[in-house]
Amino acid sequence: MKQPGPEKVIKEQKIDEKWWKDWERRGGWRPEGWKIIEINDGPTLNDLKPEKFLIVHRPHGNLFHHSYGKVSKFFTGLLEGKLYGTKCPKCGLVYCPPRAHCFNPKCRLAETQWVELPKKGEVHAHTVMAIAWPSMAHLQPLVGAMIRIDGTNTCLPMTMRDVDPEKVNIGLRVNIHIEKQPKGDLLDVYATPAEEPKPPKRTPEELKRFREDMEKTRAWVKKTFGAK
Amino acid sequence: MTKKVGIVAGSISRFDNPRHTLQEEMCAEAVRMILDDVPELELGDFVKKGYACCYSYFSDILEQQQCMHWIINDYLGLSAVPCFRVESGGATPIDAIINAALWIRSGMFPAVLVVGWEKMDELPIQKVNEAIAIAGDTDWDFVSGFTYNAFYATMEARRMHVYGETEEDLAEVAVLCHNNSLENPYAQWPAQHGFSKIMVEDVYKSRLISWPYRLHECAMTSEGASALFLANEELTKKLTDNPIWITGVGFGSDTMRAGDRPDNPAWKGLYPEDEKIWPKHVPPPMSPYPDLCNFGALRVSARMAYKDAGVKNPRKEINLVEIFDPYAGVVLAGLEDFDFCKRGEGKKLLRDGVIQPFGELPCQLSGALTAQGHAVGSTSIAQVVDVYWQLSNQIGKKWGAPSRQLSNIKKGFIHGHGGTGCQAGAVVLEV
Numbered sequence: 263m264k265q266p267g268p269e270k271v272i273k274e275q276k277i278d279e280k281w282w283k284d285w286e287r288r289g290g291w292r293p294e295g296w297k298i299i300e301i302n303d304g305p306t307l308n309d310l311k312p313e314k315f316l317i318v319h320r321p322h323g324n325l326f327h328h329s330y331g332k333v334s335k336f337f338t339g340l341l342e343g344k345l346y347g348t349k350c351p352k353c354g355l356v357y358c359p360p361r362a363h364c365f366n367p368k369c370r371l372a373e374t375q376w377v378e379l380p381k382k383g384e385v386h387a388h389t390v391m392a393i394a395w396p397s398m399a400h401l402q403p404l405v406g407a408m409i410r411i412d413g414t415n416t417c418l419p420m421t422m423r424d425v426d427p428e429k430v431n432i433g434l435r436v437n438i439h440i441e442k443q444p445k446g447d448l449l450d451v452y453a454t455p456a457e458e459p460k461p462p463k464r465t466p467e468e469l470k471r472f473r474e475d476m477e478k479t480r481a482w483v484k485k486t487f488g489a490k
Numbered sequence: 491m492t493k494k495v496g497i498v499a500g501s502i503s504r505f506d507n508p509r510h511t512l513q514e515e516m517c518a519e520a521v522r523m524i525l526d527d528v529p530e531l532e533l534g535d536f537v538k539k540g541y542a543c544c545y546s547y548f549s550d551i552l553e554q555q556q557c558m559h560w561i562i563n564d565y566l567g568l569s570a571v572p573c574f575r576v577e578s579g580g581a582t583p584i585d586a587i588i589n590a591a592l593w594i595r596s597g598m599f600p601a602v603l604v605v606g607w608e609k610m611d612e613l614p615i616q617k618v619n620e621a622i623a624i625a626g627d628t629d630w631d632f633v634s635g636f637t638y639n640a641f642y643a644t645m646e647a648r649r650m651h652v653y654g655e656t657e658e659d660l661a662e663v664a665v666l667c668h669n670n671s672l673e674n675p676y677a678q679w680p681a682q683h684g685f686s687k688i689m690v691e692d693v694y695k696s697r698l699i700s701w702p703y704r705l706h707e708c709a710m711t712s713e714g715a716s717a718l719f720l721a722n723e724e725l726t727k728k729l730t731d732n733p734i735w736i737t738g739v740g741f742g743s744d745t746m747r748a749g750d751r752p753d754n755p756a757w758k759g760l761y762p763e764d765e766k767i768w769p770k771h772v773p774p775p776m777s778p779y780p781d782l783c784n785f786g787a788l789r790v791s792a793r794m795a796y797k798d799a800g801v802k803n804p805r806k807e808i809n810l811v812e813i814f815d816p817y818a819g820v821v822l823a824g825l826e827d828f829d830f831c832k833r834g835e836g837k838k839l840l841r842d843g844v845i846q847p848f849g850e851l852p853c854q855l856s857g858a859l860t861a862q863g864h865a866v867g868s869t870s871i872a873q874v875v876d877v878y879w880q881l882s883n884q885i886g887k888k889w890g891a892p893s894r895q896l897s898n899i900k901k902g903f904i905h906g907h908g909g910t911g912c913q914a915g916a917v918v919l920e921v
Contacts, residue, residue, distance in 0.1 A: 303511055305503040305519040307675040308890050315510040322554065330629065353755070359630040359747065366755040386752065387651075387782050389643035390701040391636075396616050398635055406640045406700070408749050408782065415776065417749030419634040419641070427701075432651045432772070448634045462650075468657055475698040 282325055293318040332362035337446045348374035356414045381438040383411040390427040392479045400487045403427050403479040409453055422453045429459035495591040495736040496726025498719045499527040500875035504676040505714035505863030508611035514565035516715035517605050524719050528729055536571040542599045543573040546586035546606030547867030551621040553609050579625040579908025583870035584915035588739045590720050600725050607715035608865035627746050641910050643700040646819035648782040652772050653834040657702050661693040663818035664706045671857025673891035678710050678863035707818035712863030716871040734881045738799025738918035742790025748910040752781050767833050785911035788827035792916045799918035804829045809899035811853045812873035814906040870906035877902035881921050
């Protein structure tokens with residue numbers, strides 16, 4: 263028998279300890295304020311009466327120290343500007359997102375092998391986010407696409423840049439890019455069109471509505487974050 | 491011992507956002523209604539009589555509490571009673587009902603009280619979205635920049651591309667659900683928006699969330715509670731002269747990540763008749779069913795429930811349906827996955843008026859998730875309660891809206907699922 267440790271740190275990007283300590287201290291459940299309100303309530307809309315409620319504003323936050331496990335190589339790959347997937351030596355399925363063990367029931371959880379993937383793929387399905395996560399709200403309207411990287415049997419969800427949202431369609435060929443200064447997470451990866459996009463069929467009403475939606479979304483972004 | 495499980499009573503404490511009332515208080519409101527309906531039922535007798543409780547809530551984050559069910563159990567005066575919590579994302583409440591039914595069938599418990607609730611107003615909406623989205627894979631889905639809305643939206647984009655569904659179809663589903671909710675005194679939509687009918691144009695006027703989905707085509711985050719008292723055949727007949735039976739239960743699953751579905755060997759060959767339905771203009775993936783167009787977990791759960799209930803032809807035998815519809819397109823996908831039509835033809839049932847309130851197969855009579863509301867742990871329990879009230883002819887009494895009561899109905903089907911269809915459950919109710 264052997265002990266697995268101690269762990270060796272090979273490389274590290276440290277977090278700002280002071281920033282987190284401050285956040286963590288404040289995120290500790292203690293009410294930072296309160297309000298008393300009155301509203302009608304009851305178990306059905308035929309049975310309402312006025313009630314008073316006290317509401318406290320109670321913060322709570324955490325910092326996780328998360329391991330990417332045996333698929334860590336995908337993320338270290340991003341830090342080196344490379345795209346990796348895994349391949350099952352038994353059935354040949356190629357995964358990106360990678361799996362350390364093949365999920366083909368016939369392969370009895372065979373261990374997979376790493377393969378470098380081309381930075382090319384195709385849109386399998388897509389959307390245009392008019393509400394994205396708060397950290398990405400300035401990028402709205404934001405195209406999200408399920409990308410099948412060439413040679414893989416899966417789709418990797420990623421956002422698209424340098425494309426008119428109106429023109430994204432299923433089947434569009436894309437180039438895949440990794441941020442110049444990668445942080446080691448999926449947001450480092452994005453796609454751009456590799457060909458002139460052919461828009462999906464839309465009725466004139468649908469097209470008009472789509473364009474109005476995009477205008478409204480862009481106007482909101484401009485108002486909230488200023489001109490780009 | 492028969493495998494029949496009876497619904498003795500069901501109740502809802504209304505959906506709204508915010509409710510401000512505590513989880514345990516909403517649960518108490520719901521359980522009180524059950525006690526009113528079943529005067530013989532004594533909470534103090536549960537241990538002596540060997541009854542159990544099954545609790546359903548989704549998110550420890552939204553509740554700001556782990557093991558919330560211990561609080562509920564205690565608050566209801568049920569300390570000492572055997573109790574369990576079930577959690578499986580959006581499938582939580584249907585899963586709780588299925589578990590309770592199976593415990594009764596096992597002969598272990600003569601009766602199980604199922605109570606479900608959710609609290610969703612205490613975080614800002616983006617954080618609520620986040621709490622829901624981390625039911626997606628936090629290494630590969632959630633951190634890709636996609637919201638949960640976006641994942642469902644990509645799946646609907648695929649349905650539009652492969653089957654030719656339109657934005658108008660989605661808006662029509664939303665209109666159906668919202669207008670169905672207007673006389674439902676437990677529904678969130680009328681509580682917040684009043685009692686007037688809406689039209690397709692009103693749906694178009696609601697803001698775009700993630701193309702093709704607009705606000706009114708997405709579930710409303712809610713707070714509320716609901717309860718069901720289930721019992722074996724003998725006890726059910728003793729406690730009520732108007733029983734409805736859970737004659738079939740089923741559940742199924744699919745990949746955690748929707749993106750892993752196109753070439754999944756686990757699905758290949760499972761439903762060959764569905765694999766053949768594929769248009770020429772789209773290159774078929776290795777496992778064309780379900781791909782991202784349909785929800786395979788729904789299919790597995792529905793066929794299991796039909797088999798369990800002895801339903802041979804669901805389209806002819808089932809009289810009303812409640813589909814778990816976090817997004818409008820799921821109604822159309824569901825109709826296909828539940829064998830009410832062939833894949834790709836869900837839109838036809840909609841366009842032909844089949845699923846309208848007095849059509850051949852009324853769907854979403856409660857208003858479902860987009861209008862009754864989606865207080866996750868309570869959602870499917872409330873949908874089962876609504877169908878139970880329909881089948882037991884109680885809509886007049888429970889809704890105060892006798893005109894909404896259907897007549898000559900024998901069998902209802904209710905489905906629930908979690909994630910992007912990662913897990914699903916279904917039950918068949920019979921008079």
